[in-house]
Amino acid sequence: MKVLLRLTKYLRPEVKLMAVVFVMLLLGTIIDLIAPILLKEIFDSGIANKDIALILALTLSLIGIQVIKSIASFIQGRSQELVGQNVIFTLRKELYNHLQRLSFRYYDKAQTGQLMSRMTGDIEAVKNFIGFGAVLMLLGLLTFIGTIGFMLYLQWKVTLISMSTIPLLLFVLWRFNNKVGSAWGQIREQMGRLTTTLQENISGIRVVKAFAREREEEGKFRDRNEHNFETNMQRAKLEANAFPLMGFYGGLVFLIMIWLGAVFVARGEMTLGTFMAFQWYVWGVIWPLNMLGWQINIMQQAIKAAPRVLEVIDASIEIATPDQGGTDARRIGGNIVFEDVSFHFADQDVSKDKGVLQHINLDVRQGEIIAVLGATGSGKSSLIALMSRFYDVSGGRLLLDGIDVRDYELDGLRQRIGIVPQETFLFSASIRDNIAYGMPEASQEAIEWAARKAHIHAFIETMPHGYETLIGERGVGLSGGQRQRVALARAILMDPPILVLDEATASVDTATESAIHEELLEVMKGRTTFIIAQRLSSVKRADRIIVLDKGAIVQQGTHQELFEEEGFFRKLFEMQDAAAAR
Numbered sequence: 074m075k076v077l078l079r080l081t082k083y084l085r086p087e088v089k090l091m092a093v094v095f096v097m098l099l100l101g102t103i104i105d106l107i108a109p110i111l112l113k114e115i116f117d118s119g120i121a122n123k124d125i126a127l128i129l130a131l132t133l134s135l136i137g138i139q140v141i142k143s144i145a146s147f148i149q150g151r152s153q154e155l156v157g158q159n160v161i162f163t164l165r166k167e168l169y170n171h172l173q174r175l176s177f178r179y180y181d182k183a184q185t186g187q188l189m190s191r192m193t194g195d196i197e198a199v200k201n202f203i204g205f206g207a208v209l210m211l212l213g214l215l216t217f218i219g220t221i222g223f224m225l226y227l228q229w230k231v232t233l234i235s236m237s238t239i240p241l242l243l244f245v246l247w248r249f250n251n252k253v254g255s256a257w258g259q260i261r262e263q264m265g266r267l268t269t270t271l272q273e274n275i276s277g278i279r280v281v282k283a284f285a286r287e288r289e290e291e292g293k294f295r296d297r298n299e300h301n302f303e304t305n306m307q308r309a310k311l312e313a314n315a316f317p318l319m320g321f322y323g324g325l326v327f328l329i330m331i332w333l334g335a336v337f338v339a340r341g342e343m344t345l346g347t348f349m350a351f352q353w354y355v356w357g358v359i360w361p362l363n364m365l366g367w368q369i370n371i372m373q374q375a376i377k378a379a380p381r382v383l384e385v386i387d388a389s390i391e392i393a394t395p396d397q398g399g400t401d402a403r404r405i406g407g408n409i410v411f412e413d414v415s416f417h418f419a420d421q422d423v424s425k426d427k428g429v430l431q432h433i434n435l436d437v438r439q440g441e442i443i444a445v446l447g448a449t450g451s452g453k454s455s456l457i458a459l460m461s462r463f464y465d466v467s468g469g470r471l472l473l474d475g476i477d478v479r480d481y482e483l484d485g486l487r488q489r490i491g492i493v494p495q496e497t498f499l500f501s502a503s504i505r506d507n508i509a510y511g512m513p514e515a516s517q518e519a520i521e522w523a524a525r526k527a528h529i530h531a532f533i534e535t536m537p538h539g540y541e542t543l544i545g546e547r548g549v550g551l552s553g554g555q556r557q558r559v560a561l562a563r564a565i566l567m568d569p570p571i572l573v574l575d576e577a578t579a580s581v582d583t584a585t586e587s588a589i590h591e592e593l594l595e596v597m598k599g600r601t602t603f604i605i606a607q608r609l610s611s612v613k614r615a616d617r618i619i620v621l622d623k624g625a626i627v628q629q630g631t632h633q634e635l636f637e638e639e640g641f642f643r644k645l646f647e648m649q650d651a652a653a654a655r
């Protein structure tokens with residue numbers, strides 16, 4: 074329940090609309106309470122005194138107040154939907170914006186399917202309560218209390234005796250509320266898992282098919298689907314047990330009232346008009362109680378869904394611009410110093426585990442081309458990730474032009490480092506928009522210049538709509554090498570003082586790779602460039618080569634110096650030389 078109270082923060086800007094909802098609700102309830110009185114008067118004053126004019130006036134009044142009630146419920150319905158939609162709009166926006174700011178550390182652990190289900194189903198469940206369930210509960214409460222009040226005023230004995238089954242009804246509701254909550258909690262969690270299975274399957278469909286695992290994947294989905302089905306059936310069973318019983322107790326209220334009312338009328342202790350009014354009023358007692366079951370359902374769904382949504386919003390943004398605003402990153406020229414840098418991932422214990430990077434000391438001058446070599450898993454990508462603050466160092470300092478990376482304004486810092494990552498991601502948009510992703514305002518000339526440097530311009534020209542050609546999700550429609558070259562053009566276009574090529578030409582054939590490197594020589598001029606590569610051909614232009622082994626720098630020097638030393642570089646050279654000779 075506390076979580077729902079936290080959500081009231083989103084209701085604050087909606088105070089005016091909520092006031093409209095409340096006033097309309099009140100108006101509707103008052104009309105519902107007055108209407109039976111008019112009916113009573115038709116019997117007790119109109120029919121009893123044979124006053125036709127009074128009967129007509131009262132009937133017209135009944136029609137009139139029903140018209141007013143309809144208008145009030147129209148305004149109330151529209152306003153309450155607007156409140157719900159506004160809240161959900163803000164919440165969804167806040168959640169999405171927060172997701173943009175969360176660090177890599179968060180995404181290392183998060184499951185995409187779970188996040189998607191929180192953005193959709195869970196938020197919808199919260200909306201259903203805020204925009205509908207809560208208002209209905211309030212309406213029910215007002216109607217219930219008001220009706221009982223009027224009935225007590227008109228004939229307290231009949232009222233009290235008729236209501237004798239209500240404690241039983243409340244007991245059934247209380248038990249239902251206790252049990253159905255945990256079922257809804259499981260259902261929301263299972264929906265998250267189901268979405269995860271679906272999302273992973275679609276993203277990995279090529280692997281599924283390549284390994285002919287369709288049947289197993291079907292089985293995996295079926296298991297989770299069945300699980301969800303069973304929990305839903307358990308919930309339905311709870312409803313099936315509780316709702317008819319509630320209906321029965323509600324019906325008893327009505328029957329007792331009819332019987333007792335008839336007896337009281339016969340005994341002259343109750344007028345016929347009051348009896349007729351009671352028949353009307355009794356529904357003001359029964360419907361709020363009967364509807365309470367559904368309202369509990371809506372509320373419990375929201376109670377279970379809200380923490381899932383708030384958990385994402387509460388996840389701390391670990392990497393951000395310093396509070397005081399950070400240093401302007403435009404001053405970054407490209408001098409980089411790693412000062413005794415160590416790095417651990419989130420799942421590692423800094424005091425016990427050996428870091429992914431340990432005591433890295435490295436001084437890179439502006440404009441230098443540094444090649445980073447090392448066996449797979451030696452920490453090359455991690456070294457690079459620290460510069461853009463995808464992760465923060467666990468020990469030591471990383472300085473860009475003499476200033477700790479943590480002191481820079483974050484967006485500016487990242488814009489000054491052009492990265493071509495190992496795994497390229499392209500959006501389902503035109504090739505032009507993909508290249509201009511970091512600089513949407515770039516001119517066509519600039520985009521073509523970058524594409525030429527990345528050796529993709531000629532290919533784009535051959536496509537049906539040139540730069541406007543739409544490429545599918547994740548760049549489907551392009552080969553691995555073409556995708557890499559689009560990503561390369563994207564980084565070049567940013568004109569960054571620091572360029573990072575993480576296996577950026579690994580998917581390109583050797584001839585194209587060599588041509589790209591020739592072109593890149595001009596692009597790299599004046600920029601500090603890191604090239605991570607396995608092929609020696611890609612690193613031959615480097616001013617300095619660094620060899621990493623298990624997170625530590627084990628060799629450092631020029632191509633010639635390292636060739637003359639025993640070690641990883643020489644072995645790699647000999648292996649690739651022998652392979653080339655075969």
Ligand SMILES: Nc1ncnc2c1ncn2[C@@H]1O[C@H](COP(=O)(O)OP(=O)(O)OP(=O)(O)O)[C@@H](O)[C@H]1O
Binds near residue numbers: 419452455495
């Ligand atoms: N998100 C992560 N969480 C925990 N450990 C990770 C994570 N990413 C990488 N590692 C581990 O950190 C080590 C260094 O990884 P890194 O990606 O930096 O290596 P690399 O030298 O770039 O490898 P490759 O040449 O295969 O790309 C590896 O042992 C890897 O298992």
